[in-house]
Amino acid sequence: MSKPDPRRAHPRRAVAGVDMFCYRASASLVPQMRKNIGQELVDISQGGARVKVTEPVRQGETITIELKDRQSGETFRARGEVRWCASRQAGTLSGHYLGIQFSEVYTPVGQRERFTTGSVPKPPEADIVLKAAEKRSSLRFSVDDYVVTCQRQGGLSSAGLRRNLARQVLDLSRTGTQISVSESLDPGTLVHFTLHLNKLADALEAAGEVRWCRPDATVYRAGLRFVNLPEEKRKMIDFMMKWFAGRSKKS
Numbered sequence: 001m002s003k004p005d006p007r008r009a010h011p012r013r014a015v016a017g018v019d020m021f022c023y024r025a026s027a028s029l030v031p032q033m034r035k036n037i038g039q040e041l042v043d044i045s046q047g048g049a050r051v052k053v054t055e056p057v058r059q060g061e062t063i064t065i066e067l068k069d070r071q072s073g074e075t076f077r078a079r080g081e082v083r084w085c086a087s088r089q090a091g092t093l094s095g096h097y098l099g100i101q102f103s104e105v106y107t108p109v110g111q112r113e114r115f116t117t118g119s120v121p122k123p124p125e126a127d128i129v130l131k132a133a134e135k136r137s138s139l140r141f142s143v144d145d146y147v148v149t150c151q152r153q154g155g156l157s158s159a160g161l162r163r164n165l166a167r168q169v170l171d172l173s174r175t176g177t178q179i180s181v182s183e184s185l186d187p188g189t190l191v192h193f194t195l196h197l198n199k200l201a202d203a204l205e206a207a208g209e210v211r212w213c214r215p216d217a218t219v220y221r222a223g224l225r226f227v228n229l230p231e232e233k234r235k236m237i238d239f240m241m242k243w244f245a246g247r248s249k250k251s
Helices: 112-116 231-250
Strands: 018-024 038-044 048-053 062-069 075-088 095-105 146-152 166-172 176-181 190-197 203-216 219-226
Touching (some): 018 038, 048 075, 146 176
Antiparallel strands (some): 038 048, 062 075, 176 219
């Protein structure tokens, strides 16, 4: 039995009012039914979590953890390695405990902080000064295996949380993106766009202006122009384009 490492790079916090699910990675090449072994979230930080589970788990195993806030419905999902495991056989704290160090966090930046630090990210400024419209001179490309959010700037739901309107990313470029959304958006509407590729550690966050929006089957298709996007974010998009281009050549 391994003992917990007392050194912590990130402060941990207890989170109330959430449902937790934990799944072990399967060694089989054939898809397996996931078995939830989660019992209780003890605490969490930006770098990992301490959880109570229903069965013993070995150090070094890979665990996926999913959290859902019962009130808002917001979710958190991450994968990590079991750094320590401990079992208690008696008393009120009896059970199996794990220390998980996150290696991949699938929840977009901004939403994950609600769970890991308890902070509510500041909405993008509503009085953004728009630069002159850019002509479309950038190549567009498609992405896959991602989590996307698109929220009206300053738009709050009845629960006090901004609602995600995005359904799918249709294409992406250095100057903007085409997405499907759940409701119509007026041209000129300012939104906050976040794209997290599940295989990459960082996320693309950008303010956007709706240039056009039209019905498309049961959803709407909208074109967003990125507003005042910093050069480092454009370089991130360049990296994404090269990465997807490299994957298509291999397949």
